[in-house]
Amino acid sequence: MTTTDTENTITTDPITSSAPVARLRHPRAIRWLHWVNFPLLFVMIWSGLRIYWAEDVYALGIGSWQWFAFFPDAVYETFGLERRLARGMAFHFSFGWLFVANGIAYATYLVSSGQWRHILPDRRSLKEAGQVVLHDLHLREQAPPQGKYNAAQRWSYTVVLAMTLVIVVSGFAIYKPTQLHPLPLLFGGYQGARLVHFTMTIGLVLFFLIHVLQVARAGWNNFRGMVTGYEIERRAAPAETNTHHDDTSDRDSAVDDATPPVVGGGSTRATV
Ligand code: HEM
Numbered sequence: 001m002t003t004t005d006t007e008n009t010i011t012t013d014p015i016t017s018s019a020p021v022a023r024l025r026h027p028r029a030i031r032w033l034h035w036v037n038f039p040l041l042f043v044m045i046w047s048g049l050r051i052y053w054a055e056d057v058y059a060l061g062i063g064s065w066q067w068f069a070f071f072p073d074a075v076y077e078t079f080g081l082e083r084r085l086a087r088g089m090a091f092h093f094s095f096g097w098l099f100v101a102n103g104i105a106y107a108t109y110l111v112s113s114g115q116w117r118h119i120l121p122d123r124r125s126l127k128e129a130g131q132v133v134l135h136d137l138h139l140r141e142q143a144p145p146q147g148k149y150n151a152a153q154r155w156s157y158t159v160v161l162a163m164t165l166v167i168v169v170s171g172f173a174i175y176k177p178t179q180l181h182p183l184p185l186l187f188g189g190y191q192g193a194r195l196v197h198f199t200m201t202i203g204l205v206l207f208f209l210i211h212v213l214q215v216a217r218a219g220w221n222n223f224r225g226m227v228t229g230y231e232i233e234r235r236a237a238p239a240e241t242n243t244h245h246d247d248t249s250d251r252d253s254a255v256d257d258a259t260p261p262v263v264g265g266g267s268t269r270a271t272v
Contacts, residue, residue, distance in 0.1 A: 021233050025148070025225040030115065033106040034226060040099045041204065043091060048201060050081050050088025058198055070198075093175070100168055118148040120158055125151040160207045167200040 026034075053076055059069040076082040110116040121129075124144075128151035134140035136152075144151065173184040173193035187193035215223055225231035 018234050021235060022230040023233050024229055025231045026229050029109045031226060031229055033102055036102050040095060040102055043095045044099055047088045047091035050084040051092060053081050054085040119154055121154045125154050129155050163200050163203050167197060170197040
């Protein structure tokens, strides 16, 4: 077993041009915080819907014409959400603290480790995000060069993290509107904060659906990266080098963690 040119990459002997290498993609803290967030968010949405059921006021439409009401009775019945207001509140206000604690831990880690650099869009991200989308739609042959995440991911992760912050702040505004006055004024008052809180929830659900679809599309190797930390890459020979994978020398490096394990097998790297 030989450690290769980057401290976080390892491969089996001998190194050939196409030797499979395990490359650290996600530090342990990111993985734990990511996976803890998933059930917490689930409980927050599930309990939040139980609270919303008690006064389900929102609908899409124009004037008196209503296209879609949040939510049809079938939704409440299917998920067993009706007549559970008190239980919904109990769960929401208990798990909310865990959700906030996990978010603070994640934000602290991102800042202290420098991992935020992989996530925040840089000056090229706006243009490149469009190119990534065109590439994903098979309308553009070459994907733009990327670091740990492609430009579209940077934008979507940054937006979803900002939405999470907004959902927490608006949540506090409607949780204790009097005690935390003037917090609700940030959203134009109690009703505004409630609407923002609800809208962000819908946004997070949409993000979640797209995120999971993209993860499925990117494949097992990518998913495994978020579970074990390591992604398996097959080194491309110079002639085969694809800028999509390797033109990261001037971009951020994805790796910064502990000793990786021995690996075998291999596949090409996919991106979400
Ligand atoms: C079944 C649920 C989920 C799966 C399978 C999943 C999977 C993944 C995977 C594989 C990555 C790494 C992508 C890559 O390396 O290119 C990732 C990153 C990420 N996911 Fe998820 N995810 C899930 C739920 C969520 C939820 C609920 C959120 C938040 C609302 C979320 C937010 C993020 C963020 C912000 C990142 C970037 C993390 C970082 O590098 O700091 N994910 N996810």
